[in-house]
Amino acid sequence: MVTNLPSIGAPFVLEAAGLAQLFPSLQRRGYQVVGPAVRGSAIVYDVLNTFDELPAGWTAEQEAGQYRLKRRNDGALFGYAVGAHGWKKFLYPAEARVFAAQRNGHGFRILNDDAPSPRYAFLGMRACELAAMAIQDRVLLGEHYSEQVYQARRHGVFLVAVNCTVSAPTCFCASMHTGPPAQAGFDLALTELVDAQRHIFLVEAGTRQGAEVLAELGAKEADATARQDAEKAIKAAMAETKRKLRTSGIREMLYAAFEHPHWDEVAARCLACGNCTMVCPTCFCTTVEDVSTVDGSHAERWRKWDSCFTQNFSYIHGGSVRMSIKSRYRQWLTHKLAAWIDQFGSSGCVGCGRCITWCPAGIDITQEVATLWEQPAPAAAPADLRRVP
Ligand code: SF4
Ligand code: SF4
Numbered sequence: 001m002v003t004n005l006p007s008i009g010a011p012f013v014l015e016a017a018g019l020a021q022l023f024p025s026l027q028r029r030g031y032q033v034v035g036p037a038v039r040g041s042a043i044v045y046d047v048l049n050t051f052d053e054l055p056a057g058w059t060a061e062q063e064a065g066q067y068r069l070k071r072r073n074d075g076a077l078f079g080y081a082v083g084a085h086g087w088k089k090f091l092y093p094a095e096a097r098v099f100a101a102q103r104n105g106h107g108f109r110i111l112n113d114d115a116p117s118p119r120y121a122f123l124g125m126r127a128c129e130l131a132a133m134a135i136q137d138r139v140l141l142g143e144h145y146s147e148q149v150y151q152a153r154r155h156g157v158f159l160v161a162v163n164c165t166v167s168a169p170t171c172f173c174a175s176m177h178t179g180p181p182a183q184a185g186f187d188l189a190l191t192e193l194v195d196a197q198r199h200i201f202l203v204e205a206g207t208r209q210g211a212e213v214l215a216e217l218g219a220k221e222a223d224a225t226a227r228q229d230a231e232k233a234i235k236a237a238m239a240e241t242k243r244k245l246r247t248s249g250i251r252e253m254l255y256a257a258f259e260h261p262h263w264d265e266v267a268a269r270c271l272a273c274g275n276c277t278m279v280c281p282t283c284f285c286t287t288v289e290d291v292s293t294v295d296g297s298h299a300e301r302w303r304k305w306d307s308c309f310t311q312n313f314s315y316i317h318g319g320s321v322r323m324s325i326k327s328r329y330r331q332w333l334t335h336k337l338a339a340w341i342d343q344f345g346s347s348g349c350v351g352c353g354r355c356i357t358w359c360p361a362g363i364d365i366t367q368e369v370a371t372l373w374e375q376p377a378p379a380a381a382p383a384d385l386r387r388v389p
Contacts, residue, residue, distance in 0.1 A: 170353030
């Protein structure tokens with residue numbers, strides 16, 4: 001048993017039953033636990049009340065345009081790669097009221113939303129998802145502008161990472177340098193080890209809050225065997241991650257590929273459904289919608305997720321700038337992998353593979369980029385493509 005506060009970064013071992021204590025420990029601190037659960041036919045992230053809701057013994061087969069739940073032959077709690085959608089729906093909800101206004105004589109009174117923000121504890125964040133959250137932090141907690149809902153929720157969140165010991169065929173985090181091991185940004189990090197003899201977790205605290213929670217779970221100091229086995233399991237997941245995206249020089253390559261014929265080929269398959277942007281853990285684009293009562297006494301402004309795949313997304317005074325699917329796919333991919341670097345200092349992709357799995361046409365970002373690399377752009381690019389839609 002741990003008698004003093006565990007040192008940050010020191011490895012401990014926790015039995016699966018000890019992990020069950022994480023729930024009351026977090027709930028006593030006022031956190032709502034959000035974690036993976038089987039809902040319908042997928043593993044998704046949802047508010048969980050008990051440890052028993054975790055997807056014990058389940059995994060998911062994923063390929064381009066395909067997802068299928070499957071039973072494992074053990075009781076692993078985190079034996080799948082990533083949930084169907086990211087965590088952003090909790091920190092950056094799909095719909096949020098910006099403000100409301102109530103008619104007050106000849107003017108309006110602005111009504112602020114005083115409800116306290118939920119305090120979430122995210123259980124089961126993968127390394128790529130931590131990287132995605134760090135990207136959204138740069139976008140939504142900027143120096144000059146912070147998104148209020150995101151800021152309030154992000155501020156109080158407790159993060160329990162899980163190092164991947166399995167990889168889906170759609171994952172390419174290794175080539176994006178975002179995983180499989182969680183490097184930083186977590187309060188606790190777990191590595192699950194399950195076989196016929198044991199079901200344990202190697203656990204380390206990344207912050208003082210994490211250490212305080214860990215001290216309550218009955219963890220023991222990890223021996224060399226547990227440490228080595230955890231390392232081996234993560235390395236095996238790394239070796240399993242076969243999909244790759246070539247990133248060196250990608251910004252210049254994509255800016256030069258504006259007139260590439262491959263955009264027409266992708267557009268012939270793309271349905272412009274926007275699924276890829278909805279499931280992407282870094283996509284953040286929104287629209288604003290104003291609504292009012294018929295008598296004009298009450299009005300509200302809402303912020304809603306939007307997608308660059310809709311025609312209306314690029315609507316400006318009289319028409320849409322990007323009328324063709326070709327221009328919208330090109331915009332999405334070029335922004336994600338090139339212009340994002342100019343705007344935010346990193347790629348906008350963390351290699352989670354969701355846009356590949358959940359694309360109904362099976363369009364694969366890694367494959368499309370590989371084709372662009374293989375076949376040089378035929379024509380000279382305009383001078384500054386960042387301004388071209
Ligand atoms: S672009 Fe695709 S692989 Fe990259 S972070 Fe978004 S959903 Fe994941
Ligand atoms: S790439 Fe796939 S998921 Fe994205 S808009 Fe096109 S069809 Fe939909």
